[in-house]
Amino acid sequence: MNMEISRRSFLKGAGAGVAATTIGAFGFGEAEAAFVAELRPYKLAGTTETRNTCPYCSVACGVIIYSKGDIAQGNAVAMHLEGDVDHPTNRGTLCPKGAALLDFIKSETRLTKPKVRRAGSDKFEEISWNEALDNIARLMKDDRDANFIERNMDGVQVNRWTTTGFLAASATTNETAFLTYKAVRSTGIVAFDNQARV
Numbered sequence: 001m002n003m004e005i006s007r008r009s010f011l012k013g014a015g016a017g018v019a020a021t022t023i024g025a026f027g028f029g030e031a032e033a034a035f036v037a038e039l040r041p042y043k044l045a046g047t048t049e050t051r052n053t054c055p056y057c058s059v060a061c062g063v064i065i066y067s068k069g070d071i072a073q074g075n076a077v078a079m080h081l082e083g084d085v086d087h088p089t090n091r092g093t094l095c096p097k098g099a100a101l102l103d104f105i106k107s108e109t110r111l112t113k114p115k116v117r118r119a120g121s122d123k124f125e126e127i128s129w130n131e132a133l134d135n136i137a138r139l140m141k142d143d144r145d146a147n148f149i150e151r152n153m154d155g156v157q158v159n160r161w162t163t164t165g166f167l168a169a170s171a172t173t174n175e176t177a178f179l180t181y182k183a184v185r186s187t188g189i190v191a192f193d194n195q196a197r198v
């Protein structure tokens, strides 16, 4: 777990500790006890660390999210976040947007479930991930079957699917990005992009 002690709080604590120790050497040991009693409990004690990627921009900085609760049960609550010092991209640093990610996570307007606006409707309705993925797969299959171009006018095999586009995210590992690229291109999709244009 990354210890989070600022230089100011360390010097303050160390200075007070030295003073209390000095006082203790003169027989005032209770001063140290009072100092220790005043220290706040370490706020990250008992938290779970989860590595993740900042979703804001294509730099894709690594972050560590500290949460309390059971992640498997879906009731974990993120309570602290910091840059991942082991991440090769940012080495523990975060820009102001990344440093404010906790507000993004806890935002009331954050979309956490898939929604669909059905044909003819004027509003979005929540659906399950399974339904969303089934819908997407169905629409893609139907469109590809109807519009796939196997050969151009000269009879050259081109295997193009130009009527559907795919927007991916660059906030992934190289391996995930490679597999995404291979999967999308294997369908014949030409319009394929992400925010990093890679």
Ligand code: SF4
Binding pocket: 054, 055, 056, 057, 058, 059, 060, 061, 090, 093, 094, 095, 096, 097, 098, 099
């Ligand atoms: S921390 Fe800042 S620079 Fe890094 S990915 Fe997030 S927005 Fe981009």
